Amino acid sequence: MIGVRLYLAQRISAMIMAPLVLIHLVTIIYAVQGGLDAAEILSRTRGSVVWGALYALFVLTVSVHAAIGLRVVSHEWLKLRGTGLDVLTWVVGLGLMLLGGRAVVAVIM
Amino acid sequence: MLKPHRHHPLWFAFIVHRLSGVCLALFLPAHFYVLGLALNNGESLDRFLHWTEHPLLRWVEFGLVFCLAVHMFGGVRLLALEFMPWSPKQKTFAALAAALSLLVACLFLLRAT
Amino acid sequence: MARRLGLHQEVLQVNVWRGNASGGKHCHYEVPSLESQTILDVVTWIQRNLDPKLSYRFACRVGMCGTCAMMVNGKPRWTCRTHVRKVLDNNTLTIEPLRNLPVIKDLACDMSEFFDKWDRAQGRFHPSKTRSDDVVRIPPTSVHRTQVDAAIECINCAICYAACDVVQWNPDYLGPAALNRAWTLVNDVRDNNQTVRLRAVSSDAGCHNCHSHQSCTTYCPNEINPTASIAGLKRATAKATLSGKI
Ligand code: SF4
Ligand code: SF4
Ligand code: FES
Numbered sequence: 001m002i003g004v005r006l007y008l009a010q011r012i013s014a015m016i017m018a019p020l021v022l023i024h025l026v027t028i029i030y031a032v033q034g035g036l037d038a039a040e041i042l043s044r045t046r047g048s049v050v051w052g053a054l055y056a057l058f059v060l061t062v063s064v065h066a067a068i069g070l071r072v073v074s075h076e077w078l079k080l081r082g083t084g085l086d087v088l089t090w091v092v093g094l095g096l097m098l099l100g101g102r103a104v105v106a107v108i109m
Numbered sequence: 110m111l112k113p114h115r116h117h118p119l120w121f122a123f124i125v126h127r128l129s130g131v132c133l134a135l136f137l138p139a140h141f142y143v144l145g146l147a148l149n150n151g152e153s154l155d156r157f158l159h160w161t162e163h164p165l166l167r168w169v170e171f172g173l174v175f176c177l178a179v180h181m182f183g184g185v186r187l188l189a190l191e192f193m194p195w196s197p198k199q200k201t202f203a204a205l206a207a208a209l210s211l212l213v214a215c216l217f218l219l220r221a222t
Numbered sequence: 223m224a225r226r227l228g229l230h231q232e233v234l235q236v237n238v239w240r241g242n243a244s245g246g247k248h249c250h251y252e253v254p255s256l257e258s259q260t261i262l263d264v265v266t267w268i269q270r271n272l273d274p275k276l277s278y279r280f281a282c283r284v285g286m287c288g289t290c291a292m293m294v295n296g297k298p299r300w301t302c303r304t305h306v307r308k309v310l311d312n313n314t315l316t317i318e319p320l321r322n323l324p325v326i327k328d329l330a331c332d333m334s335e336f337f338d339k340w341d342r343a344q345g346r347f348h349p350s351k352t353r354s355d356d357v358v359r360i361p362p363t364s365v366h367r368t369q370v371d372a373a374i375e376c377i378n379c380a381i382c383y384a385a386c387d388v389v390q391w392n393p394d395y396l397g398p399a400a401l402n403r404a405w406t407l408v409n410d411v412r413d414n415n416q417t418v419r420l421r422a423v424s425s426d427a428g429c430h431n432c433h434s435h436q437s438c439t440t441y442c443p444n445e446i447n448p449t450a451s452i453a454g455l456k457r458a459t460a461k462a463t464l465s466g467k468i
Binding site (some may be wrong): 112113114115119120122123127186190191192195199211 | 247279293295296300321385387433434435436437440441447449450452456458
Binding site (some may be wrong): 010014015017018021022024025028029032033035036037038039042043059060067069070073092095096099100102103105106107 | 128130131132133136140141142144145146147148152154155158160161162172177178181184185188191192213216217220221
């Protein structure tokens with residue numbers, strides 16, 4: 001249930017995210033040693049422009065990517081059609097952007 | 110579900126990609142919410158992080174790391190399939206994506222325990 | 223287990239779906255096993271010897287016409303070129319009408335929607351020249367011509383269409399065969415309907431809904447790769463969109 005525009009949004013967001021996810025995976029494996037604690041996470045992220053930019057970009061792209069992905073799955077598997085499908089796409093996209101934005105602010109600022 | 114016409118490796122690659130994607134999309138709001146806890150200075154985040162030290166949760170995290178890795182590596186295969194000249198090695202690439210992801214998830218498990 | 227009829231005759235256990243648009247069920251038949259027997263031979267033997275009312279479709283018997291496709295043990299096959307020995311499972315064959323198409327009767331499906339989609343995907347050639355123009359010279363080794371070659375030998379059998387889960391889940395989806403056909407025309411330098419065609423395959427039911435799981439490619443009897451053709455369409459439409467052409 002996607003045309004060429006949503007397709008492009010889906011693939012371009014994927015291309016941006018692939019390297020970001022790779023960085024994230026490396027960070028997870030690096031940071032998980034010896035358990036996680038808030039001070040350790042925050043000392044890495046607070047005030048960092050680079051982490052801030054990466055995470056903001058990730059939140060933006062993942063919101064687009066997940067919204068379109070769930071749109072397709074809901075259409076194919078839950079038989080959602082028409083307005084319902086558009087509403088779902090927007091709610092997922094905007095919801096993730098808001099929640100994600102809040103998370104970025106919390107760990108960076 | 111597993112009708113006979115679906116019994117081929119690239120259909121399994123498809124279903125792994127889809128299910129991992131759905132899992133990640135469902136996990137993401139929770140992940141963002143928990144990180145947002147750091148807004149009030151790390152204490153509630155810490156409380157949550159302590160709770161996640163339960164050994165059972167290691168396996169849930171293992172699953173999530175695998176989902177993330179396999180969705181990414183599998184996704185790179187699909188991007189290459191769509192945007193680069195056709196390669197007949199799709200099954201090999203899909204197997205490679207699965208193997209790499211398992212490796213990443215195991216590495217995570219080793220470091221986490 | 224193989225039962226024995228007479229002295230050496232082995233017997234196949236065959237379940238054939240019988241019914242029409244409002245429903246049906248599997249009927250059981252016993253068919254003598256023969257050397258080099260095809261699935262179409264089995265169906266024909268049932269119709270000639272056990273039940274003359276059994277409906278099915280075929281024409282050429284040699285893999286040219288594309289009319290004889292059916293589900294055999296759950297997989298779509300061209301029955302005139304599928305040997306029983308290759309697909310027999312526990313001495314049993316289950317033969318059903320193709321998936322994803324409405325049944326008319328027994329093993330015969332209504333193919334209208336399948337071919338309507340060829341039209342909707344702009345699967346028709348629109349000439350850019352008249353009979354008084356010179357013939358266009360296309361080098362057989364040119365990129366476009368090689369791409370056409372790889373996709374042109376489609377016999378319209380709908381096996382890929384029956385194998386495609388997106389067709390099942392999203393019934394408007396144009397499907398692998400129609401999109402593969404559109405791709406051959408996108409590569410036809412003589413055609414002058416390209417913009418319309420790229421728009422047609424970019425609709426909400428178009429090529430971008432393909433998940434590249436290659437079920438179409440796995441079962442196509444002519445070794446066509448609709449997944450690759452659809453990937454070509456995705457690239458062509460993406461490029462045309464980004465450059466503002468569609
Ligand atoms: S690759 Fe595309 S067209 Fe082929 S079976 Fe899968 S979804 Fe259908
Ligand atoms: S692409 Fe292959 S499977 Fe599909 S209709 Fe043509 S010949 Fe049949
Ligand atoms: S009868 Fe013509 S292809 Fe099988």
